[in-house]
């Protein structure tokens with residue numbers, strides 16, 4: 023069995039006094055692509071923001087280990103410096119900085135300044151359109167281009183784990199295909215990938231492992247290939263309908279099995 | 282006469298531009314209008330004064346000391362006071378900067394009293410460098426404009442050409458995204474306050490020989506700097522600098538041709554007019570997001 027690069031152990035996260043995560047545990051094998059699926063409000067972004075140290079004093083309970091080091095409640099800068107790259111939900115590019123400047127911000131922690139321009143070229147290899155836009159302000163890019171920029175920016179720090187939050191959000195099918203097409207090449211370049219998605223179909227096809235989240239906890243997990251064959255996943259996440267007559271009863275049973 | 286007015290305008294415009302830039306640097310970084318900016322510059326100017334007069338330091342050394350002091354003072358405001366606010370609102374930040382202002386004002390009053398002192402920079406007000414029938418440039422005039430322009434250029438280079446400048450811009454635009462890229466946003470904010478304080482201190486040291494050194498010395502320059510910043514658009518660093526020089530010109534022309542008594546009112550009038558017609562200032566880019 024491969025080494026675990028990230029281990030999340032029973033974390034609980036609160037927004038003020040409301041608990042959003044009720045004991046979330048999962049781990050990620052080095053060199054794999056892992057996906058977390060879940061509907062709106064399931065707690066996916068909360069999980070990622072907790073890992074990244076973006077929520078003050080969270081997780082309230084539980085531990086997070088990256089590469090053997092405890093990162094729970096640590097400063098985001100420290101967590102990033104250990105080698106986690108984050109592509110946040112909604113891209114969050116720096117609107118008034120150029121494409122090039124956005125990439126340089128991604129390289130902020132890099133000590134080997136002289137390799138940075140080679141890495142920028144490597145990003146243009148993944149996303150040629152960014153090279154055409156190099157001096158354009160990021161706020162004027164299309165949504166798809168911004169998503170590519172956000173991914174490239176996170177890769178500029180040469181992370182060992184890349185975390186992406188719904189990269190397909192709001193993109194046309196062609197662009198979704200393009201983005202998902204890059205993910206295996208990123209992994210092949212030696213970066214472990216954690217992908218949060220609502221597009222279960224694409225995500226399970228791309229990933230090795232999957233976790234399914236509902237209401238702040240995981241209800242199901244397994245190899246992607248197995249999840250794609252799972253009746254519950256098919257019905258609730260892949261949109262493959264069961265026969266009408268038995269649907270109600272089956273959903274009832276399945277909910278129970280997950281709970 | 283117009284030429285002489287223009288020189289005076291540029292001299293005071295330099296001071297206003299520096300004060301406006303100082304305010305704008307921290308406002309962009311934190312959305313906090315720093316009401317202590319003037320008093321911070323005043324205390325820093327006293328440091329120059331004490332270094333020169335009491336310790337007899339040479340000018341370069343005194344300036345280096347002042348720069349270091351101003352930097353630390355700016356960091357102190359951010360680190361010791363602003364950062365401590367729990368669940369802060371804009372109002373609580375404003376109250377903190379006013380508190381810091383009163384503290385520094387009290388300190389200066391207690392230490393140096395309200396005596397008006399003379400700061401002795403090695404540039405003379407009486408040494409005329411160039412003179413025609415209609416105007417004269419003194420050494421002090423020239424040095425004031427020159428130093429202001431150098432500081433403005435240095436700040437430009439810092440922001441546009443250095444890694445620190447890039448980090449400052451990233452934090453201004455999206456602090457969470459900056460942190461996700463490993464930028465220590467708290468430290469960058471503290472450094473922004475330090476840099477802003479140095480810019481303000483430059484204005485203080487340059488204006489001191491033109492007026493007199495006392496604890497209230499920066500009240501007028503602060504108000505003018507604020508007006509210039511509003512005129513230029515608080516968030517445009519170029520805008521506020523142009524605003525500073527424009528205000529210098531408008532104020533001096535008004536004072537000469539219209540009314541010397543109401544010269545100081547110009548700044549206030551400008552604030553009101555700009556807020557009425559163009560609240561984002563003359564030069565604030567109207568950024569349009571492509572959909």
Ligand SMILES: Nc1ncnc2c1ncn2[C@@H]1O[C@H](COP(=O)(O)OP(=O)(O)OP(=O)(O)O)[C@@H](O)[C@H]1O
Pocket residue numbers: 037042060061062063064065066067068069111220
């Ligand atoms: N800043 C916040 N303050 C209070 N509650 C929050 C905050 N952010 C999220 N929540 C709540 O936490 C729960 C989980 O939200 P989260 O954003 O993690 O869901 P998500 O799985 O990422 O959903 P989506 O797919 O829509 O992005 C939701 O009930 C949400 O309302």
Ligand SMILES: [Mg+2]
Pocket residue numbers: 066067068111187
């Ligand atoms: Mg989300």
